[in-house]
């Protein structure tokens with residue numbers, strides 16, 4: 321039994337008059353049907369059907385229940401969709417739009433599916449205890465309180481506004497991240513098992529005195545920051561992941577500092593974002609790299625280009641490629657990095673000229689003890705691609721693809 325402050329509860333007498341029900345001993349009557357509350361065993365019955373009552377209190381022999389539970393009880397008694405508008409503090413009746421709501425538990429996830437049409441989900445809160453989603457167009461009268469598996473999900477509280485339902489998902493200890501997917505039948509909210517407070521580190525390449533590649537009126541540092549911000553937005557809002565950026569404005573950050581940021585956090589993956597440049601003006605298309613030995617002359621060229629940032633660094637260290645290679649061979653994350661690269665590249669390259677997953681010895685990935693990749697969004701040296709890269713629509717498209725690849729990798733990762 322959850323004892324709540326009386327102000328959040330409503331007496332069953334007051335509720336009955338709002339619903340137009342008659343009061344009978346210990347319950348409600350509608351037509352010939354009777355609903356009886358049994359607070360001692362936290363339940364109520366409608367005929368032979370028994371339902372759980374979660375949030376109620378008894379004061380001076382009067383029973384008070386949560387308005388959302390009152391609305392559900394009213395549905396079971398009358399068969400009509402009753403809802404409590406939490407903004408206006410009153411009940412309203414309308415046709416339910418969620419045909420079914422199913423909670424399924426798996427070892428690595430909990431899946432909440434809503435069947436119906438025209439649902440528009442948006443995230444209204446995501447913190448250490450609670451994820452709140454507002455789903456416009458969704459009205460579900462049957463239950464307002466559902467117990468989860470206890471590990472990933474404690475409870476689901478369903479409330480309504482006049483526009484749709486609010487799902488409050490109380491996080492369990494094992495809750496990692498979530499994904500809201502639109503399906504043919506409605507919506508599916510997948511809550512994945514924990515990543516132990518891990519974060520995705522996004523690293524917009526270059527910045528400040530280091531512009532990166534400059535061509536066709538564009539500077540690499542601007543494009544990488546703009547796309548990284550969009551990736552962050554999507555990862556946070558659509559997947560509920562925590563994101564840390566190595567820079568969030570136009571400033572110079574040394575390569576050493578970038579890997580320090582990865583070390584200071586529980587980094588799940590590290591994704592460095594760049595744009596490419598080639599003397600061959602025809603070269604185009606995204607490429608995805610993980611840390612390894614550069615095998616081809618092209619990989620070598622990109623490696624030299626991205627490592628050239630060293631010239632901006634005060635220390636002016638002159639590590640040569642051989643050193644990078646020996647260091648990186650000890651990198652236990654090479655296999656994972658390759659998997660991450662494949663997962664991201666599969667989405668990034670879909671429907672465009674595919675330059676493949678590649679390997680090279682980037683300084684920025686070297687000291688990162690987590691799966692890490694470097695994404696080349698495209699070639700600034702290619703006139704057509706430069707124009708694309710400068711467009712916000714295309715940047716959102718790239719960001720969406722990168723975010724999807726990262727989340728799919730993490731979904732695989734929690735399954736292992």
Ligand SMILES: [Zn+2]
Pocket residue numbers: 525526532533540593594595626
């Ligand atoms: Zn770069």
